[in-house]
Amino acid sequence: MTLQQTTERAAAEPRTPGRDPAPLLPDRRPARVLGTPAADAVDPALLRELHRHLVVGRRFNEQATALTRQGRLAVYPSSRGQEACQVAAALALRPRDWLFPTYRDTLAVVARGVDPVETLTLLRGDWHTGYDPVEHRVAPLCTPLATHLPHAVGLAHAARLSGDDLVALALTGDGGTSEGDFHEALTFAGVTRAPVVFLVQNNGYAISVPLAKQTAAPTLAHKGVGYGVPGVQVDGNDVVAVHGVLSAAVERARSGGGPTLVEALTYRLDAHTNADDAARYRSDDEVERWRAEDPVTRLETHLRAAGLLDEETGRQALAAAETMAADLRRRVAEEPAVDPMELFAHVYATPTAQLGEQRARLAAELRAEAGSR
Amino acid sequence: MTLQQTTERAAAEPRTPGRDPAPLLPDRRPARVLGTPAADAVDPALLRELHRHLVVGRRFNEQATALTRQGRLAVYPSSRGQEACQVAAALALRPRDWLFPTYRDTLAVVARGVDPVETLTLLRGDWHTGYDPVEHRVAPLCTPLATHLPHAVGLAHAARLSGDDLVALALTGDGGTSEGDFHEALTFAGVTRAPVVFLVQNNGYAISVPLAKQTAAPTLAHKGVGYGVPGVQVDGNDVVAVHGVLSAAVERARSGGGPTLVEALTYRLDAHTNADDAARYRSDDEVERWRAEDPVTRLETHLRAAGLLDEETGRQALAAAETMAADLRRRVAEEPAVDPMELFAHVYATPTAQLGEQRARLAAELRAEAGSR
Amino acid sequence: MTSRGTTMAEALNTALRHALRDDPAVHVMGEDVGTLGGVFRITDGLAAEFGDARCADTPLAESGILGTAVGMAMYGLRPVVEMQFDAFAYPAFEQLVSHVAKMRNRTRGRLPLPLTIRVPYGGGIGGVEHHSDSSEGYYLHTPGLHVVTPATVGDAYGLLRRAIASDDPVVFLEPKRRYWTKEDWSPDGPAAPVPPIGRAVLRRPGTDAVLITYGPSLPVCLEAADAAREEGLDVGVLDLRSLVPFDDETVCAAVRATGRAVVVHEASGFGGAGAEIAARVGERCFHHLEAPVRRVTGLDVPYPAPLLERHHLPGVDRVLDAVRDLQWPSATRARHGGEPYAVGA
């Protein structure tokens, strides 16, 4: 007997009548605005703001990478090429919302208003998290992949339970979607209908591993249906589209509409980090093809065509970028202040007696060291 | 701007052209055979074999539960009501295939030909796994939920790499699909296209937690698309349908067609285990509604209508069930033989010196104990 | 132990009820904790009384449960997570080690996590595999976590209240085979309040040696001390109550007073809590020791099937043997002599 035969069915009613999957499935093509008639309807002020952030963001990526070459940063996972996602993520949120970034999302954190130097603390090596997560409503840059996604769900859920209408936006890469924590976070989000939005920046690679070795899913946005979470795909190098999709998802979540899974198709133009050798796993050709889709250029092309990018606006954006970069260079050049005694300060609310002993021992060592200098 | 606007798109080509999701999505209704015209086309010999296994299986569940009341088994997670899934899973496989059961799937293991008493070792308490997994090609009954699913993928993948055309069939409950290991197993299966079939016995509850608190997915079969794995839903109390769907999936896997995720809609008529109090979380009404869908009765109704269940056949099936039950009662009544020295035998290929010391110590204790008796 | 009285399960239930009542930030969550009241009924009635948002059934995904609780704690709630059994907390290990234990530290104290993770642990209940692990060794080696385990009904209540009120994450290990032990205790009774987490307590004084233990092994040690008394040895019993913070002061005082110590726990010996205890005692009380610190622990084998577990668990006889082996002056020296070595170590 074959499967064919068994699919004939008479009065069979499904025993667990499911919801309609259709609204959960992504459209056949990723959402785009730039280069479509919809672009003309977008508020010019928003376009200029996005543009300024893109220009500053690009400069931030370049400056941070340069700082690794000078040994001022230990490592930098650049988001060059992904600036549209970074900027859109930050700008889609209101001040009371929370952002949950990964190690690659320093730019989103900066665009949200966190001091760039504090954002780079992790990569500079003076401490783990440099900024105050509560003040900025930005979770620590997360390194263990996908582990911050359930945090975003929990925070959003807690806020909702408390009658607080904030939204959590959690970022992950394409590789991160394979981790069990992605699955569990989406499962919890679907069940609790927490006000959380997941943005997958699908840059095609997890370090060296291309998407085709990562998953056989039609698209990453298709993963949503398995959790009852709508999946949306967007052109990740079209900053207006990403901003629009995310803003809609964020406001939907805020108004009780539940979570959304957004997949943005993008590309990192730099290597995984400055320590990586991308030539081992991808061709110059491929990089060139994606350079042609540069998110900064694409917005500028539109702005010019629409007559929205006069010389003065362009100059101002570049000037803001240079000011940021100069400030970064200057401040990162200073030796970061570290205090070895801080090692013991934040392990527990009150240090244990054991830590007290260890602290005293280290203090003695440091005194001895100072004395022998 | 709204999401609406952004979905207008001009020449946008998706950057990662995905596969067509349509063939991966389950049909709107679960597959059924009994009560449909397709039932008439099924080989009567197969129907009689399924029937005999169902009758024996039902008896097995009842007998095992009775043994817990007599204190002969420490615990028994009954599959009463789920016998169609259990039997179909075992019979869909060829001898060289592998079965990966959970704690609830003792009956599938017995139906595959493993000695019932050896199958119950875990629940009787003399050791963990009682049967030889390699001889029977049945993995140990797995308790940590979903953790055996990647094992099935790995074994199937290894076989395929070795040019061996066996298939692995892995069983899980509805609750188990929320675990990260489910996600990771399906991800690996999709990418490797390993010859593995996943059967989710959706009995509506994970202990006390109903499916609606477990996931917001339209159906569990919809989870497949997120992994590029086709999802199929089947009426889990229709043994012919489950057998048909599984056989088709198994043979598709064998012939290089890749993995399948099958969701069978069923119900456990007993409590989670004999230690559980199901009245705390479900109504008698609900149980009654499902009793009306009893898989044994449903096949018998069909067989009778089709004139395939004469008195003799029915008698023989019952006799086989009684023989099995009597054998089980008799053998489980014997005190199981345990050897404390075996504690040290299988920790490593060669016991460490430390284990040698501990072994000697225990031997001395046992000698002292024997001496003082 | 009387047939009247309160069980540890009831005391824990009461502690949760009072915590939910006293602080709206407290949220209980886990598998089957709502409608069912938990497989051990520790959360019985809480969902009915406080609603299913305050005592919530979660999907079956431990990493997701703990990760979601982390996010809730980041928002300012005080989640109390139930892991259904010891071994089923392992899927949440990464969340525990890489986030729960480190969040306060990573953020320079700006994101403390007031989280309690309740884990029924240990054996002796005839459970099938994966239902009887003693996992405290993993947790106590993870800086940033407090690791607490009550051994009495009163402590179960008091320490759980302390854990939930703590601004640090606490792994709260409940000795599951003690759940149904009754003691003469009531939450309204005049019992002495339980001191802050981190203090051990001498359950029984003794001048000749001290048994250092915690959680499920306390009754075993008390019984062994009784038996030793019959052999003419006055053996004290120390209940650690918390492994982190560790109460060096009380432990060292007890060891120095007697010069002889045996550490007793169910977990496998190699690299277990007993190793740390013996090592610390060796470091800090070296010149007071009359004999090596002995360990009586579970064997270094995977937790055995029910019919074999009694050979694995430290029982009264093994503790007594270890006491006899503490190199007594020949008058009191017991029958077992020779090179000292530990069962399960």
Next chain:
Amino acid sequence: MTSRGTTMAEALNTALRHALRDDPAVHVMGEDVGTLGGVFRITDGLAAEFGDARCADTPLAESGILGTAVGMAMYGLRPVVEMQFDAFAYPAFEQLVSHVAKMRNRTRGRLPLPLTIRVPYGGGIGGVEHHSDSSEGYYLHTPGLHVVTPATVGDAYGLLRRAIASDDPVVFLEPKRRYWTKEDWSPDGPAAPVPPIGRAVLRRPGTDAVLITYGPSLPVCLEAADAAREEGLDVGVLDLRSLVPFDDETVCAAVRATGRAVVVHEASGFGGAGAEIAARVGERCFHHLEAPVRRVTGLDVPYPAPLLERHHLPGVDRVLDAVRDLQWPSATRARHGGEPYAVGA
């Protein structure tokens, strides 16, 4: 260390190459191990030479990687899994503890798992958080696993070959900060073959005290021994090479010969490997000890940021201080006296 010679990374790469060449059952798998050759290049060139089925890039899911490898081993292959960094093995903890460690035992020896799990571990490379954990304490407390860690280039090759050939699951901990250390070793050289897993080796004899260590701390101990020599103390250095099985014989012989021991490792002290070592030595060598066994370990804090890690890690000075504290007869007694206590313990 010469600028010519072989690095530990190269030796590990050669071991994998030879294992793949000699046994078709061997399969290397993990994140980025194929095309990229691993983030530390330990698998460099293997996919090109043996094909991407024998050296396979996997999806990014550590529990899935290890779980899949378990299934492959059940079929009869010999998977060699790479975990990209120490902390990224935690998602696989449940698979490791509940299956890898137990499968042989659960099945009465019928399903042994010949699996090697390579984990680059430890600090000292200026890594961001979660990239410098010393996780051996979790593994060694899990019966059923072997836990091996090479400290030299020759051992890296020899022990990895032994691990892959073993019918038991081996957690193979690679001291990542030693990856680029060159030594005068070649796979074709006349070097003595590495003995079976489970044997410690005295890297340097010494009559006054012994430093017991492993993996990344070996060079620190050797340097400390040199420095101690200048202070007139003849200190030996013992490299454990494997934590499970533990070589009591060699350890006890070294301790008994000197009466003084210091245990050195990077992991946090509380409940770490050093606790077990100190406890065992205390139990087995009690009457030979002239001073308490001292531990010099990482602090009991989450692994610090790069600019602070030197204060966390056991350095030469701390080891030397501990040696000086070993209650020498007054002639050789060093400046630091007082009640003994351990850094990081």
